[in-house]
Amino acid sequence: MKAKDVLGQSGERVAADYLEDKGIRVIDSNWRCPAGEIDLVALDGAELVIVEVKTRRSRRYGDPLEAVTAAKLARLRTLAVLWAREHRHVMGGLRIDAVGIIMDGRTEPHIDHLKGVA
Incomplete structure (x- = not known):
C-alpha cells in the first residue's frame, strides 16, 4: 500500500472519530460504485451527511x-x-461536509470541519 493511501485511511479514521465525538453517527465508509467513492456516510439526526475527507502531512x-x-x-x-x-x-435531508486534516506525525491532528459545503 502506498504511503499516500495509508495517510488517507488514517485521516478517514480520525475524521470518523471526530464526527462521532460531535454526535454525528458514521454508518458507512469507503463506499464505491462505478461512479466514484464516498469517504464517509453519516447521519446527523435524520439528515444524511456525505463527508469528503482530505488529509495532508503539512500545508x-x-x-x-x-x-x-x-x-x-x-x-x-x-x-x-x-x-x-x-x-x-429514505433521506430526511442531505448535507455534504468536508473535513480537512493535517497529520504531521509529531503533534495531534489538526481538523477543519466544514458543514454544508454543497
Whole structure:
C-alpha cells in the first residue's frame, strides 16, 4: 500500500472519530460504485451527511480543503443519491461536509470541519 493511501485511511479514521465525538453517527465508509467513492456516510439526526475527507502531512502544497473542487462536490451529490438508493435509505435531508486534516506525525491532528459545503 502506498504511503499516500495509508495517510488517507488514517485521516478517514480520525475524521470518523471526530464526527462521532460531535454526535454525528458514521454508518458507512469507503463506499464505491462505478461512479466514484464516498469517504464517509453519516447521519446527523435524520439528515444524511456525505463527508469528503482530505488529509495532508503539512500545508506545504496548500490546505487540504482546497482539494475539494466544485466538480468533486457535484459528483458527491450524485453518489449520495446512488448510496441512498442502494441502501434503501429514505433521506430526511442531505448535507455534504468536508473535513480537512493535517497529520504531521509529531503533534495531534489538526481538523477543519466544514458543514454544508454543497
